Each structure stands twice: as structure tokens, then as C-alpha cells.
Amino acid sequence: MLFYSFFKSLVGKDVVVELKNDLSCHTGKRRVDMDSCCRIAICGTLHSVDQYLNIKLTDISVTDPEKYPHMLSVKNCFIRGSVVRYVQLPADEVDTQLLQDAARKEALQQKQ
Amino acid sequence: MFRYESLEDCPLDEDEDAFQGLGEEDEEIDQFNDDTFGSGAVDDDWQEAHERLAELEEKLPAAVNEQTGNGERDEMDLLGDHEENLAERLSKMVIENELEDPAIMTAVQTRPVLQPQPGSLNSSIWDGSEVLRRIRGPLLAQEMPAVSVLEYALPQRTPQAPEDDRDLSERALPRRSTSPVIGSPPVRAVPIGTPPKQMAVPSFNQQILCPKPVHVRPPMPPRYPAPYGERMSPNQLCSVPLQPGRMSPSQFARVPGFVGSPLAAAMNPKLLQGRVGQMLPPAPGFRAFFSAPPPATPPPPQQHPPGPGPHLQNLRSQAPMFRPDTTHLHPQHRRLLHQRQQQNRNQHRNLNGAGDRGSHRSSHHDHLRKDPYANLMLQREKDWVSKIQMMQLQSTDPYLDDFYYQNYFEKLEKLSAAEEVQGDGPKKERTKLITPQVAKLEHTYKPVQFEGSLGKLTVSSVNNPRKMIDAVVTSRSEDDETKEKQVRDKRRKTLVIIEKTYSLLLDVEDYERRYLLSLEEERPALMEERKHKICSMYDNLRGKLPGQERPSDDHFVQIMCIRKGKRMVARILPFLSTEQAADILMTTARSLPFLIKKDAQDEVLPCLLSPFSLLVYHLPSVTVTSLLQQLMNLPQSAAAPAPSNPHLTAVLQNKFGLSLLLVVLSRGEDLQSSDPAAESTQNNQWTEVMFTATQELLRIPQAALAKPLSIPTNLVSLFSRYVDRQKLNLLETKLQLVQGIR
Numbered sequence: 001m002l003f004y005s006f007f008k009s010l011v012g013k014d015v016v017v018e019l020k021n022d023l024s025c026h027t028g029k030r031r032v033d034m035d036s037c038c039r040i041a042i043c044g045t046l047h048s049v050d051q052y053l054n055i056k057l058t059d060i061s062v063t064d065p066e067k068y069p070h071m072l073s074v075k076n077c078f079i080r081g082s083v084v085r086y087v088q089l090p091a092d093e094v095d096t097q098l099l100q101d102a103a104r105k106e107a108l109q110q111k112q
Numbered sequence: 113m114f115r116y117e118s119l120e121d122c123p124l125d126e127d128e129d130a131f132q133g134l135g136e137e138d139e140e141i142d143q144f145n146d147d148t149f150g151s152g153a154v155d156d157d158w159q160e161a162h163e164r165l166a167e168l169e170e171k172l173p174a175a176v177n178e179q180t181g182n183g184e185r186d187e188m189d190l191l192g193d194h195e196e197n198l199a200e201r202l203s204k205m206v207i208e209n210e211l212e213d214p215a216i217m218t219a220v221q222t223r224p225v226l227q228p229q230p231g232s233l234n235s236s237i238w239d240g241s242e243v244l245r246r247i248r249g250p251l252l253a254q255e256m257p258a259v260s261v262l263e264y265a266l267p268q269r270t271p272q273a274p275e276d277d278r279d280l281s282e283r284a285l286p287r288r289s290t291s292p293v294i295g296s297p298p299v300r301a302v303p304i305g306t307p308p309k310q311m312a313v314p315s316f317n318q319q320i321l322c323p324k325p326v327h328v329r330p331p332m333p334p335r336y337p338a339p340y341g342e343r344m345s346p347n348q349l350c351s352v353p354l355q356p357g358r359m360s361p362s363q364f365a366r367v368p369g370f371v372g373s374p375l376a377a378a379m380n381p382k383l384l385q386g387r388v389g390q391m392l393p394p395a396p397g398f399r400a401f402f403s404a405p406p407p408a409t410p411p412p413p414q415q416h417p418p419g420p421g422p423h424l425q426n427l428r429s430q431a432p433m434f435r436p437d438t439t440h441l442h443p444q445h446r447r448l449l450h451q452r453q454q455q456n457r458n459q460h461r462n463l464n465g466a467g468d469r470g471s472h473r474s475s476h477h478d479h480l481r482k483d484p485y486a487n488l489m490l491q492r493e494k495d496w497v498s499k500i501q502m503m504q505l506q507s508t509d510p511y512l513d514d515f516y517y518q519n520y521f522e523k524l525e526k527l528s529a530a531e532e533v534q535g536d537g538p539k540k541e542r543t544k545l546i547t548p549q550v551a552k553l554e555h556t557y558k559p560v561q562f563e564g565s566l567g568k569l570t571v572s573s574v575n576n577p578r579k580m581i582d583a584v585v586t587s588r589s590e591d592d593e594t595k596e597k598q599v600r601d602k603r604r605k606t607l608v609i610i611e612k613t614y615s616l617l618l619d620v621e622d623y624e625r626r627y628l629l630s631l632e633e634e635r636p637a638l639m640e641e642r643k644h645k646i647c648s649m650y651d652n653l654r655g656k657l658p659g660q661e662r663p664s665d666d667h668f669v670q671i672m673c674i675r676k677g678k679r680m681v682a683r684i685l686p687f688l689s690t691e692q693a694a695d696i697l698m699t700t701a702r703s704l705p706f707l708i709k710k711d712a713q714d715e716v717l718p719c720l721l722s723p724f725s726l727l728v729y730h731l732p733s734v735t736v737t738s739l740l741q742q743l744m745n746l747p748q749s750a751a752a753p754a755p756s757n758p759h760l761t762a763v764l765q766n767k768f769g770l771s772l773l774l775v776v777l778s779r780g781e782d783l784q785s786s787d788p789a790a791e792s793t794q795n796n797q798w799t800e801v802m803f804t805a806t807q808e809l810l811r812i813p814q815a816a817l818a819k820p821l822s823i824p825t826n827l828v829s830l831f832s833r834y835v836d837r838q839k840l841n842l843l844e845t846k847l848q849l850v851q852g853i854r
Contacts, residue, residue, distance in 0.1 A: 100676075
């Protein structure tokens with residue numbers, strides 16, 4: 001439940017989700033200048049997450065709209081957790097010390 | 113004899129007589145064949161089929177009369193009634209029980225009607241899984257095939273007969289899942305090809321579960337909206353594409369009792385779906401998804417914001433005005449979200465203008481009204497699905513399971529509280545997040561047993577793992593290791609020690625909470641434990657040589673070379689006693705240049721400054737004096753000083769070093785000024801050291817001095833005691849003690 005708890009704390013923040021199928025969507029607000037060759041990311045505001053780390057993003061945008069015109073009209077999306085490769089987070093929203101503590105606690109718990 | 117090649121050939125316009133004249137056996141066989149292998153199996157036009165079904169249903173009662181045997185029919189009807197009764201009772205059970213968990217209830221929209229429970233079917237049913245197994249024994253079997261719902265709707269009868277009404281519910285469940293004339297394949301209780309079950313299934317059940325294609329009219333309430341009608345024909349379900357949803361039927365199996373759906377109507381379409389082994393349509397996935405955050409006691413459930421139902425359909429629209437699951441969030445989190453939404457709304461308003469949004473929204477509603485796929489599920493059904501998901505999130509220990517989230521927002525609240533104290537802002541509520549806790553149930557594993565056999569099977573499963581491989585652990589011999597390996601191993605050993613100490617630290621930090629939760633008698637024991645752990649932490653830090661002197665700083669220095677080791681020391685320091693902490697500080701001071709060199713990449717040393725400062729302000733004069741000596745590497749005697757003092761230079765060039773030095777000096781000054789008369793020997797020592805210190809400071813070249821984290825204010829007065837005016841100015845400029853120079 002560690003990362004579920006972690007992502008819950010990020011609900012409402014802007015994240016970029018990179019998918020395993022190389023499709024990525026960006027949030028609509030900022031156009032992140034990424035090297036768009038074969039790295040597709042979905043930018044969006046994290047709306048919610050569940051225990052399988054399925055992610056729902058609102059107000060999304062894709063890196064390279066020309067390549068994926070079918071995503072032009074999509075505003076919200078639901079991404080199955082298993083296809084996510086990376087999730088890029090805002091650094092100041094994450095407390096790494098707390099995250100490490102949580103990981104240690106979880107490891108302790110599993111050992112028992 | 114009529115022979116129907118395909119569904120489309122079915123003559124709808126025949127009058128009743130002709131319809132009744134269908135040859136029973138042949139007709140069935142032909143249709144089955146068609147549906148399985150022939151054209152009927154390919155569902156091209158479910159809409160037409162559906163319309164036909166709708167029309168046929170008028171004729172069905174007549175057909176039923178003819179086609180079923182009387183006996184069966186009576187039973188079926190009986191079961192139907194029982195099913196509905198039981199379903200209602202079960203629904204009351206489910207909904208009622210969930211009221212105990214406000215978190216789950218906030219996920220649903222419908223407010224259940226509170227009714228008195230049947231006595232036996234009370235919450236005791238939900239207390240233990242054994243009880244649950246009685247109701248849903250087969251459904252909780254460990255090996256749950258991820259096949260259709262009906263698969264486990266087949267009761268695997270345990271030898272003892274469950275109570276009648278529950279029995280009936282299980283038998284009654286599949287009643288509606290066949291449709292005779294449309295020509296769905298016969299409901300198979302087991303999918304074709306599964307090995308025969310070992311449990312003897314009463315033949316009675318089989319008759320029900322593999323019923324003749326007698327279709328009793330589905331008791332679907334007429335409250336479904338018109339366009340939907342009874343669209344859940346089996347043929348339609350065949351064509352529902354497999355959604356990447358999360359609600360596999362096997363999941364339903366694990367949720368106790370839910371298969372006995374609270375909603376009789378809901379169950380039937382679900383069964384139809386399940387028969388094909390498909391997932392639910394995506395709509396409930398979203399709905400349940402919205403309820404994803406784990407249970408948290410919100411403000412009273414009446415405040416639950418309205419309708420995630422329409423929200424679901426607004427998925428394509430702009431961001432919702434509110435979040436239906438906001439009540440699950442920490443109050444701080446909720447506040448942040450609301451603020452954010454406000455901002456967004458304002459932005460949108462500025463960008464789009466009000467008129468646009470209005471028209472946009474109204475066109476959406478129009479679109480929704482005409483949406484043929486809308487309202488496939490009732491609100492109750494959606495709630496039911498989301499309840500399942502919420503139940504999965506119940507945890508026995510929310511503090512551990514949800515550690516990050518809770519602590520993160522606690523920290524945020526503390527920060528904002530601290531800020532507010534400084535500035536007289538409006539006092540916000542300090543609300544805490546309370547998560548309901550489910551009692552942990554102990555399950556004793558009972559191995560599989562067959563009746564009449566001797567002994568028990570040794571079957572390996574999740575609950576009862578068996579050793580498969582004899583793995584022997586061989587440790588390497590010392591000779592094989594090269595120097596590199598030794599270095600690497602040493603580092604690894606240090607890392608292991610750090611991790612062990614970290615576990616102790618987390619435990620110790622947790623004691624406050626445990627103390628509050630514990631009983632009176634347990635508290636001394638807790639305190640003892642805590643002390644013991646603190647001692648072990650200290651031992652770990654210094655290298656475990658309990659009875660001995662601690663000549664070597666090496667162990668500690670090794671720990672301090674690693675970034676997380678430094679952070680850990682910073683966190684441990686407040687727990688140590690003053691002597692222990694002073695010891696740590698001295699060791700650090702002694703090896704400071706080395707540590708500085710090692711820290712060049714990480715730059716984590718400044719995190720140690722604040723606990724060290726805190727400590728220094730509690731130190732007695734003697735310690736401060738010796739500390740200063742250590743820090744500056746001052747010569748012990750009054751002999752001629754060495755030409756250069758690299759130690760001091762290194763210290764001064766490092767932010768941490770310089771800050772620490774200043775803090776120590778400041779403390780010394782405090783001590784001096786506070787009690788000038790007392791303890792002259794110490795005073796003398798201090799004065800001597802200060803003289804030497806100032807000489808050293810004057811001597812060192814004005815190299816690139818670091819910028820200290822904070823400059824104590826009393827340094828000028830400190831130095832003024834020991835040096836004359838000119839040198840004081842020199843020192844000031846060198847150390848940039850005067851505010852204006854910066």
C-alpha cells in the first residue's frame with residue numbers, strides 16, 4: 001500500500017505519465033519540451049489513484065499531438081497501472097525522507 | 113418441423129399456435145448448434161436480436177407453460193420468490209453492515225433503508241471468514257478460476273448442508289441467465305472442458321444450473337430507462353469487448369457475500385455478463401475509481417456531495433466542479449484541492465468567458481440525454497461495485513498501510529500551523545484524519561481433508577507453503593576475498609548497520625504514539641524498551657564494544673561517510689543523552705576535515721548543524737572548551753604553533769564547519785557572560801583557548817571562507833575581549849561578522 005498512499009498525497013498535482021507502449025500524454029497547461037522521438041508522455045493533473053496504481057488524469061495533453069491526433073480531443077483519461085513506465089512528479093511535493101521511512105516500515109512489516 | 117438456420121430466420125410473426133408447435137427437442141438442438149457453431153454464434157446484429165427478444169417476451173409465458181414440466185416449474189417459481197426474498201435480505205445485510213464503516217458508506221450515493229435485521233443473519237455473519245465460508249463456501253475457495261461468475265455460482269457443496277435459505281439463493285442465482293428461444297447456449301455450470309469436480313453436486317442443483325432453455329421472464333424491474341430496456345441479452349454480452357477493467361469475476365468471488373447481490377435486478381445482468389466471462393463495462397470502473405481513496409472518516413455522511421453518477425458521464429466534459437470522493441481525503445488535502453479548483457475555475461473563466469462554458473455544458477447534456485449507453489447501471493449497482501472496492505481497502509492497521517499519506521499531511525499541517533503562529537493569520541481548524549480500522553482476524557489454516565481417508569494431504573498453497581528446494585547457504589572463505597572485495601564488504605556492512613539502526617530509530621520515534629495508545633500497566637515496559645533501543649542505537653553508532661573503551665572513531669566515521677548515515681545521526685541525536693551526544697560531537701569534530709572531504713559530493717553535513725547547535729547550547733563549559741580545541745585543532749601546549757593549520761582551514765572553508773565553529777564560540781561567550789565569577793579554572797582554560805583561537809584565526813589567510821548558515825550575534829563582543837581594536841577589525845572583516853559588509 002506504500003505507493004498507493006504515496007500517490008494519494010499527489011492527487012491534484014501535475015504529473016507526466018510515460019507509458020510502456022511509448023504513448024505519453026501531457027497535461028494541457030504546460031507544453032513540456034521533450035525530445036519527442038519515441039518518448040510519449042501524458043501530462044495531466046492526477047485526479048485519483050487506486051490500489052493497483054491505475055491512474056486517472058484530467059486535463060491531459062500529449063507530447064506530440066501531430067503524431068497522435070486521436071488524443072487531441074481527450075480531456076481525461078484512465079490509465080491502467082500495469083502500462084505505466086514512469087511517472088514524473090513535482091519534486092517539491094515529495095518528502096523523500098518520509099518516503100524512505102515508509103519503505104523501511106513496510107519492509108519491516110513484511111519481514112514479520 | 114421447423115428448422116431455423118439462424119436467429120434472423122426466426123419467424124416473429126407466427127401466431128401463437130405455430131410458436132407452440134415448435135418441436136421441442138429438435139428445435140433446441142438446432143438452436144444450440146447454431147449458436148455454438150453456426151451463424152447464430154456470430155452476433156452481428158444484437159440490436160435486432162434484442163428487439164426480437166423484447167417482442168418474444170410477450171409470448172414467453174405461454175411458451176413456458178408448454179415447455180416446462182410442471183414440477184420443475186413449481187420449483188423454479190419457488191426459487192424465484194425465494195431468490196428475491198433472500199436477495200432483499202442479503203441486501204439489507206450488506207448495506208446495514210457497511211454503515212458501521214462510514215468510509216465505505218461515503219463511497220455510495222444511496223442511503224439504505226434501515227430495517228430490522230433477521231436475527232440470525234446479523235453482523236456475526238461478517239465476523240469471521242468461516243462464517244462467510246458457510247454462506248459462500250465455494251466462492252472463497254483458494255483456487256478460484258478466473259472464469260465466469262456462474263462458475264462459482266455452482267455451489268460446491270460441503271458435506272454439511274448450509275441453511276436452506278442460503279442454499280436457495282445459490283441455486284436460484286442463475287435462473288435468469290438463459291434465454292430459450294433466442295438460442296443462447298445452455299448455461300453450463302462449468303465451462304466446457306473443465307475436469308469433473310470431486311464434490312458431488314446434487315442433481316437437483318444441476319437441473320437448475322444447467323436448466324433447460326426455459327426462460328422465465330427476467331424479473332427485471334421496469335425502472336430501467338427506455339432506451340436501455342433489456343439490452344443485456346447474452347448476444348450483446350458476447351460482443352462487449354473485453355475491457356481492461358479491474359473487476360474480474362474472481363474478485364467478486366473473494367468479496368464475501370456479494371455474489372448474493374443486494375440487488376436482485378442487478379444480479380441478473382451481472383450474471384449475464386459473467387456467463388460470458390467478460391468484464392463489467394467501463395462505467396462502473398470509473399465510478400469505483402472515483403472512490404478509490406481509502407476509507408477516512410469524513411464529516412458526517414450527510415454532507416456527502418451529490419451524484420458521482422452524472423459525474424461519470426461528465427468524464428468528457430471539463431473538470432468537475434467538485435470531487436465526489438473529497439470526503440476521503442485529509443482535510444488539509446481537501447483544502448488544497450479546493451484552492452486549486454478555484455484557481456482553475458478562475459483561469460477558465462478568464463480564458464473562455466462565461467457564455468462559452470454555458471453552451472458547452474448544455475450541449476453536453478443534450479448529448480448525454482441521447483446517449484444510448486447511459487444508465488446501464490443503476491445508482492445502486494454502481495454503489496455496490498464501489499462498495500466492493502472500498503471493502504478491499506479496509507485495512508487492519510491504517511497507520512502502517514497509509515503511513516506516507518497521513519504523515520505527509522500532518523507535516524504540512526504542522527508547517528502551516530507554525531507559519532500561522534508567526535503571522536497572525538486566521539486560525540484554521542486543526543483537523544485530524546481518522547481512518548477506521550478493521551479488526552485483524554486470525555485464520556488458522558486447516559489442511560485439506562477428504563472424508564473417510566486417513567491422514568491429511570500435503571498440499572502446498574499460499575497459506576501453507578511447503579519447502580520445495582533444499583537450498584544450502586555457503587559462505588565464502590576469507591582467503592578468496594581480494595582487497596577490493598574487503599573494502600566493498602566493509603561498506604556493505606556499514607550499510608547494514610545503518611539500516612538496522614534506522615529500524616531502531618523508527619521504532620523509537622514511534623514510541624510516543626504507542627505510549628498514548630497503550631494501557632497504564634504497559635507503559636513502564638514501553639519506556640524500558642525505548643531506553644534499551646536508544647542504547648543499542650548508540651552502540652551501533654559507535655561500534656559495539658560494550659565493555660571497553662572506545663579508542664577508535666573509525667566505525668562512526670564510516671557511518672558518517674555515507675549520506676544516509678549522516679541523516680540518521682541527525683535524527684538520532686535528540687534521543688541520546690547529553691554525554692552520548694557530546695561524545696558523538698567530539699568524534700565528529702576530531703574527524704571533521706576527513707568528513708568534509710567525503711561530503712564534498714553529498715553536501716549533507718549542514719543537516720547536522722541544527723541538532724548539533726541544540727546540543728551545544730546544553731553543554732557545560734569544559735566540554736565547550738575541549739570542543740573548540742578539537743574543532744580548530746589547536747595545539748595543546750603553548751609551544752610554537754605549526755606553520756599551517758590545514759585542519760582549521762578545511763573547517764573554515766566548509767559551510768558546516770564554519771557554522772559549527774561559530775556556534776561553539778557563541779556558546780562559549782554565553783557561558784562567559786552569564787556567570788563571570790564562577791569556576792575560574794574553567795574560565796582560565798577558556799581564555800587561553802580563546803587566545804590561541806584568535807591567533808589562529810588571524811593567521812589563516814583570507815581564503816574562500818564559506819558562508820555560514822547562521823551567524824551568532826555575540827561574536828563581536830566575544831572577540832573584543834581577547835584582541836585589541838585593530839585586530840578586532842581584522843577579524844571582523846575576515847569572518848564577515850559585521851552585518852554591513854555582506
